[in-house]
Amino acid sequence: MNKLDALAALRGRFPVLEPGHVWLAGAGPGDPGLLTLDALAGLAQADVIVHDALVDQRVLALAGSQAELEYAGKRGGRPSAQQADISRRLVELARANRRVLRLKGGDPCMFGRGGEEAIALAEAGVPYRIIPGVTAGLAALSAASIPATIRGVNHAIIFATGHADPDFDWAALARTGQPIVIYMAMRNVEQIVEALARGGLAPGTPAAVIVAATMPEQRIVISRLDRLADEVRKIGFTLPGLIVVGEIVRVRDRLLRLLADAEAAR
Ligand SMILES: C[S@@+](CC[C@H](N)C(=O)[O-])C[C@H]1O[C@@H](n2cnc3c(N)ncnc32)[C@H](O)[C@@H]1O
Structure with a gap:
């Protein structure tokens, strides 16, 4: 059974991540057991995953084989991405008709700047959805x-x-x-x-x-x-x-x- 069939068995109709849409999802605190089924559906369908440093490698390993991973974190000794650049990148990817999963540690809107990204997407007219995570x-x-x-x-x-x-x-x-x-x-x-x-x-x-x-x-x-x-x-x-x-x-x-x-x- 592939991931999407397994999700459908667990959840009935799982939500579809459409081309040109962005899901702002929480990846939870680390343990993949605390991921929501909708975040998992996003991982399985996205063709680009823009993720933060605090997203656990075990969670990223659940991405579909088609997915490109883009790091947009602010930790880990790598150069810090600026928030405005991240928001711009999300809009750019959506306008290129990609299926975009913006994955953040914990809950995307708990001290995670998910609110600012949602505002940037809404201002640009990009359809988005917020998927909460375990903070x-x-x-x-x-x-x-x-x-x-x-x-x-x-x-x-x-x-x-x-x-x-x-x-x-x-x-x-x-x-x-x-x-x-x-x-x-x-x-x-x-x-x-x-x-x-x-x-x-x-x-x-x-x-x-x-x-x-x-x-x-x-x-x-x-x-x-x-x-x-x-x-x-x-x-x-x-x-x-x-x-x-x-x-x-x-x-x-x-x-x-x-x-x-x-x-x-x-
Ligand atoms: C930028 S905030 C992001 C919080 C995240 N959006 C959430 O809902 O958990 C990062 C901070 O969350 C806390 N944090 C994140 N993951 C953690 C973990 N697994 N254990 C303890 N603290 C954690 C730490 O205080 C860390 O500095």
Whole structure:
């Protein structure tokens, strides 16, 4: 059975990527098991795949044999593509009547500039579709057995970027008392921790660093707010990582203890 027959068996009629159309799709955090069926349909049909650095090689390996891969990433020691150039390239490929899959790590619109690309495509009159993906923040929490929300612990969860402008009000986030998952936080961790502490978070607030979630190199370090910067320094900056701050982090211990007790009782 080929990929498209397999998809049809799983999904009924799978969506068709038409020539001259662009799909802005999320590739998830790494593990191909977290890819959506529609992103897989895009991989199978696209004749050009414009992908970011954080798209896992195991996902790219699912591309059809007709597909050309174009790298448009902003990491990995290669020259950085400018956002305006990427948007222009998507329009150019669509106008050349190609079937274009724009594949981004996680969800395309969560700190992924998918929104800007959608605007550029819409302005150019190019038909496009957004296919959501499993964002790294949620995948990292699951990988670490930290529930995103749990009754009695939190009523909200905040996703933030550590690349926010210098005037960003971290203290206001801290004052909500709700857990915060911070993408792109590794390099600015010291300033972020200081700002959260100024907002009233206690030094002992539970915190975690999760690196390469769902990838073979995955690492989970459970710590506390005042030790986060040291933990990040020890881990280094080569792999994508994020930090989590808040009471939900404590639930991991409880879950692991329950599992260990159940195992011992067997
Ligand atoms: C430009 S943002 C893109 C986020 C992506 N659109 C998403 O929804 O996950 C890149 C940041 O996402 C986080 N990230 C992406 N993949 C990750 C992973 N597998 N494990 C941990 N963090 C990850 C890191 O903070 C990284 O610096």
